[in-house]
Amino acid sequence: xxxxxxAPSPFxxxxxxxxxxxxxxxxxxxxxxxxxxxxxxxxxxxDATTIEQIAERAEVSPSTVxxxxxxKEDIVITDEFDPIIMDELRARPADEPWMVTLRYVxxxxxxxxxxxxxxxxxxxxxLMVQVPAVRSRMMESMSVTGDMLCQAIAERxxxxxxSLEVRVSAMALIGALMETSLYWAxxxxxDEFKDLxxxxxxxLEHGLSE
Amino acid sequence: xxxxxxAPSPFxxxxxxxxxxxxxxxxxxxxxxxxxxxxxxxxxxxDATTIEQIAERAEVSPSTVxxxxxxKEDIVITDEFDPIIMDELRARPADEPWMVTLRYVxxxxxxxxxxxxxxxxxxxxxLMVQVPAVRSRMMESMSVTGDMLCQAIAERxxxxxxSLEVRVSAMALIGALMETSLYWAxxxxxDEFKDLxxxxxxxLEHGLSE
DNA sequence: CACCTTTTGACAGCTACTCTCATTTCATGG
DNA sequence: CCATGAAATGAGAGTAGCTGTCAAAAGGTG
Numbered sequence: 001x002x003x004x005x006x007a008p009s010p011f012x013x014x015x016x017x018x019x020x021x022x023x024x025x026x027x028x029x030x031x032x033x034x035x036x037x038x039x040x041x042x043x044x045x046x047d048a049t050t051i052e053q054i055a056e057r058a059e060v061s062p063s064t065v066x067x068x069x070x071x072k073e074d075i076v077i078t079d080e081f082d083p084i085i086m087d088e089l090r091a092r093p094a095d096e097p098w099m100v101t102l103r104y105v106x107x108x109x110x111x112x113x114x115x116x117x118x119x120x121x122x123x124x125x126x127l128m129v130q131v132p133a134v135r136s137r138m139m140e141s142m143s144v145t146g147d148m149l150c151q152a153i154a155e156r157x158x159x160x161x162x163s164l165e166v167r168v169s170a171m172a173l174i175g176a177l178m179e180t181s182l183y184w185a186x187x188x189x190x191d192e193f194k195d196l197x198x199x200x201x202x203x204l205e206h207g208l209s210e
Numbered sequence: 211x212x213x214x215x216x217a218p219s220p221f222x223x224x225x226x227x228x229x230x231x232x233x234x235x236x237x238x239x240x241x242x243x244x245x246x247x248x249x250x251x252x253x254x255x256x257d258a259t260t261i262e263q264i265a266e267r268a269e270v271s272p273s274t275v276x277x278x279x280x281x282k283e284d285i286v287i288t289d290e291f292d293p294i295i296m297d298e299l300r301a302r303p304a305d306e307p308w309m310v311t312l313r314y315v316x317x318x319x320x321x322x323x324x325x326x327x328x329x330x331x332x333x334x335x336x337l338m339v340q341v342p343a344v345r346s347r348m349m350e351s352m353s354v355t356g357d358m359l360c361q362a363i364a365e366r367x368x369x370x371x372x373s374l375e376v377r378v379s380a381m382a383l384i385g386a387l388m389e390t391s392l393y394w395a396x397x398x399x400x401d402e403f404k405d406l407x408x409x410x411x412x413x414l415e416h417g418l419s420e
Numbered sequence: 421c422a423c424c425t426t427t428t429g430a431c432a433g434c435t436a437c438t439c440t441c442a443t444t445t446c447a448t449g450g
Numbered sequence: 451c452c453a454t455g456a457a458a459t460g461a462g463a464g465t466a467g468c469t470g471t472c473a474a475a476a477g478g479t480g
Contacts, residue, residue: 167389200374277427
């Protein structure tokens, strides 16, 4: 479990005086690297942006960049949603139909993601479409979300978390969400993401038979 | 040249005299690289196997390896199924229920994949579980399959190939198949893959609502 | 055989990423 | 306030995947 503490963005380091100077600096460095990366990527594209450039603009050494993020892709694909989704899932009444819960939680997650920084959300999905490495890494990270979903589904339906059925359900859902994001980005973010999500959930709810 | 033994592909170069020497050599080189890779990976693992070693054993230069395969991962994740699946899909009567068609075609694809070389199939899925890069690349390549599936679904259901609904259906299916493969490998290939596939299709058919 | 095209190998170069080690920066107890 | 230990950083070397170029070799053709 990657409980790396430090819920990322919505709070600035100054808001948490209870943390030591060391911790606050770490958060600041993390944000500096991310900010530098987003800026450079917007200026010159993902591939043309090197770690060295990122390090330079963030005013750290290249070594430090790798200490904070295992890969270059990871710098752009923040996944802070997992714990939020999980909490929201658990907060719903246990007897609520699963699809209702899912729909509700997804709406919440979208709202959260948008509020944070819409432009960043767009850049991220844009990169998912354009840069295969980013898309791949995103899928990888979503499979972690998948494990989490398995747990949630198992809790709700009383089935075994490790059963094929549960795992397939989770992965089908992940794939569908992924494709929804891609669709949104490919169409220039013109649709309301929430509406697309609803249509996606409709498809999953009724099965692929028709 | 140590190939010629256990040719992975159902056709050996010698069987196709209609091709020029040039074409036959290319096929042979391709197979040599694959064979060398599989052997080395089995001996010392994926990460420990370098392109240089592969080139050496296949008796070609490293440059040539990259000419035949864009990435190291691609050497192990053959995807020759797409055209077969597509052909089989088109060969089914147009009024057959979609899920029946899908089930039939998947069975065919599995039978084909197994007959080819069971051990290679196992090694491949094993690598998918163990090596993230391979798993990622596999997903990437499956999204190509996804495009193809969109076309098939659109043809069958009369919907727009580019519609969100069709794309979500395809991607959910892909995700589910992926997870089924992983499940199979993680459980030591003990189950019959065909049975797992049936259970997966059951889940998709009835929707994730329950 | 001569000529053209395709394939190959050798090599140089870039960059993501890893590892090690010395230096600096923060935390803490006296 | 300082001394000691722990953590974070920077510098540098090294690995390996991957790209590009160019000349040599092999295959095809008249």
